[in-house]
Ligand SMILES: Nc1nc2c(ncn2[C@@H]2O[C@H](COP(=O)(O)OP(=O)(O)OP(=O)(O)O)[C@@H](O)[C@H]2O)c(=O)[nH]1
Ligand SMILES: Nc1nc2c(ncn2[C@@H]2O[C@H](COP(=O)(O)OP(=O)(O)OP(=O)(O)O)[C@@H](O)[C@H]2O)c(=O)[nH]1
Ligand SMILES: [Mg+2]
């Protein structure tokens with residue numbers, strides 16, 4: 001019941017509309033209520049969903065839909081197009097610095113997938129002929145350094161570590177190390193932290209000031225619920241993120257958090273994680289994400305039936 | 307410090323201001339009208355309760371309000387808390403009545419399984435129990451090393467094999483070591499796995515079978531760890547893990563963040579599985595028994611966007 005998606009929700013409404021030809025404004029209201037419910041069940045933030053539905057309703061009230069003989073198709077098309085648009089573009093580009101190394105800093109909540117994605121990214125760059133270096137700036141989590149060393153080895157990428165020292169100092173030394181050894185990309189693994197933990201958020205700010213990364217990427221779990229907006233907003237306000245990596249999309253989550261994060265930060269989703277293995281890294285496709293949030297596979301069949 | 311205070315402290319707010327939020331909500335309204343119900347509905351959805359479950363709760367609330375002729379917003383909030391507290395059931399302690407007893411800890415990736423085991427081991431050690439940990443996550447990089455650090459901190463024993471070995475055989479060894487060394491509780495860590503991956507879920511079923519075969523009369527708790535930050539996917543997780551290994555309880559972690567874990571209400575409703583513990587931080591003392599009334603109260607602390 002909870003995961004029937006937009007199509008399940010709309011099919012009832014459309015059954016009523018079918019054969020009636022034109023739809024009335026009141027019909028659109030009913031349809032939009034279902035759109036809103038579907039977004040909420042997909043974990044799109046409540047306020048984001050509200051705003052989205054308001055703007056789509058306005059478009060749908062436009063004459064084309066009301067005059068159309070296939071209102072259902074029209075409405076679904078508008079919802080899908082608007083959502084795809086909001087998801088941004090396919091943009092996996094990383095800004096490279098003119099002098100080495102280009103620094104990428106990963107940040108995010110505990111367990112989001114930062115360490116794994118440091119290794120995935122390093123592997124990705126290595127395959128394109130770069131010479132990446134990983135740096136272990138998580139000095140808190142038990143065995144975090146060993147974890148990075150193991151995944152670094154799997155990726156064939158060296159790891160810079162200084163044990164449980166000061167993360168800011170480790171980042172700074174890692175930059176020098178990268179310069180000395182000709183590593184053109186440096187990826188900083190940081191400890192997971194809550195967005196409301198002022199002390200640890202300040203640590204990230206100090207790392208940023210010390211090494212001026214070209215890319216600060218927020219790693220966010222695709223299964224995140226309503227709180228995704230608060231998390232994204234805090235990290236963005238504290239650090240000015242350049243993009244996000246959406247992880248664990250190999251699950252069956254609808255991933256509405258993607259829309260929330262886009263809506264509050266306006267920053268691109270650059271990569272998605274689709275598994276625990278190091279080659280499970282893909283560019284982000286806005287249209288696929290929109291269909292996923294809406295349960296669109298079914299919606300497309302519905303358009304045919306409507 | 308209760309988890310309630312811990313959350314408030316994390317937010318740099320006092321318990322008073324938490325109550326304040328509820329009072330604000332009530333004070334902002336002079337009568338019980340649709341706007342007021344909308345506001346309550348929003349609070350629930352913002353707490354990840356989910357649209358469907360929220361609608362059911364709101365229906366029940368409207369019924370109660372109508373029947374009892376309630377006109378005071380404060381009273382309505384009281385009723386809502388009562389409904390939610392009721393949905394969460396009673397406090398439900400672990401059954402560790404046999405020697406040894408087994409706790410199998412499962413869940414998706416990164417939710418806090420290993421950390422919870424570390425905390426739980428310390429908690430049980432504090433009660434004077436002999437605890438043995440089984441490092442049956444043989445897949446994730448440095449998973450056994452991580453558990454070894456926790457075993458050390460908690461003063462528990464550890465059984466581990468090398469990376470890549472069969473998790474069920476680690477559990478098998480741990481059970482036999484536990485029996486011969488007179489352990490009171492054997493806690494098994496498992497690799498994080500997404501619930502839609504059949505082969506990984508089958509591996510869990512196999513572990514569960516080994517436990518019931520080797521210790522047919524033992525008290526066995528199968529705890530599903532859920533991250534409070536997770537949204538509606540938590541329900542899908544619970545359903546799949548229930549099917550694969552028969553869960554007896556839930557541990558809701560990361561409640562020290564701003565997320566409230568409202569998704570567990572739907573799980574309790576649908577599967578009837580109780581929340582047994584909550585995680586409120588990364589420290590060794592940050593595991594608490596779950597108290598339904600506290601949880602209901604915490605839900606109302608909505609965060610502004
Ligand atoms: N299925 C799946 N699992 C993932 C993905 N990315 C990471 N994981 C798993 O998620 C868990 C947590 O990943 P980590 O990389 O340790 O996360 P982290 O953000 O570094 O965690 P902390 O350092 O503790 O904050 C591990 O079990 C990973 O294997 C993904 O895209 N899909
Ligand atoms: N803030 C907070 N962090 C927690 C809590 N419980 C665990 N963590 C953190 O979450 C991250 C992941 O915890 P783990 O115990 O490694 O999670 P896991 O489920 O064993 O992960 P995998 O084995 O990779 O699937 C670590 O950084 C923990 O310190 C909690 O209650 N609150
Ligand atoms: Mg990490």
Ligand SMILES: [Mg+2]
Pocket residue numbers: 419420421443449495496497498
């Ligand atoms: Mg673990």
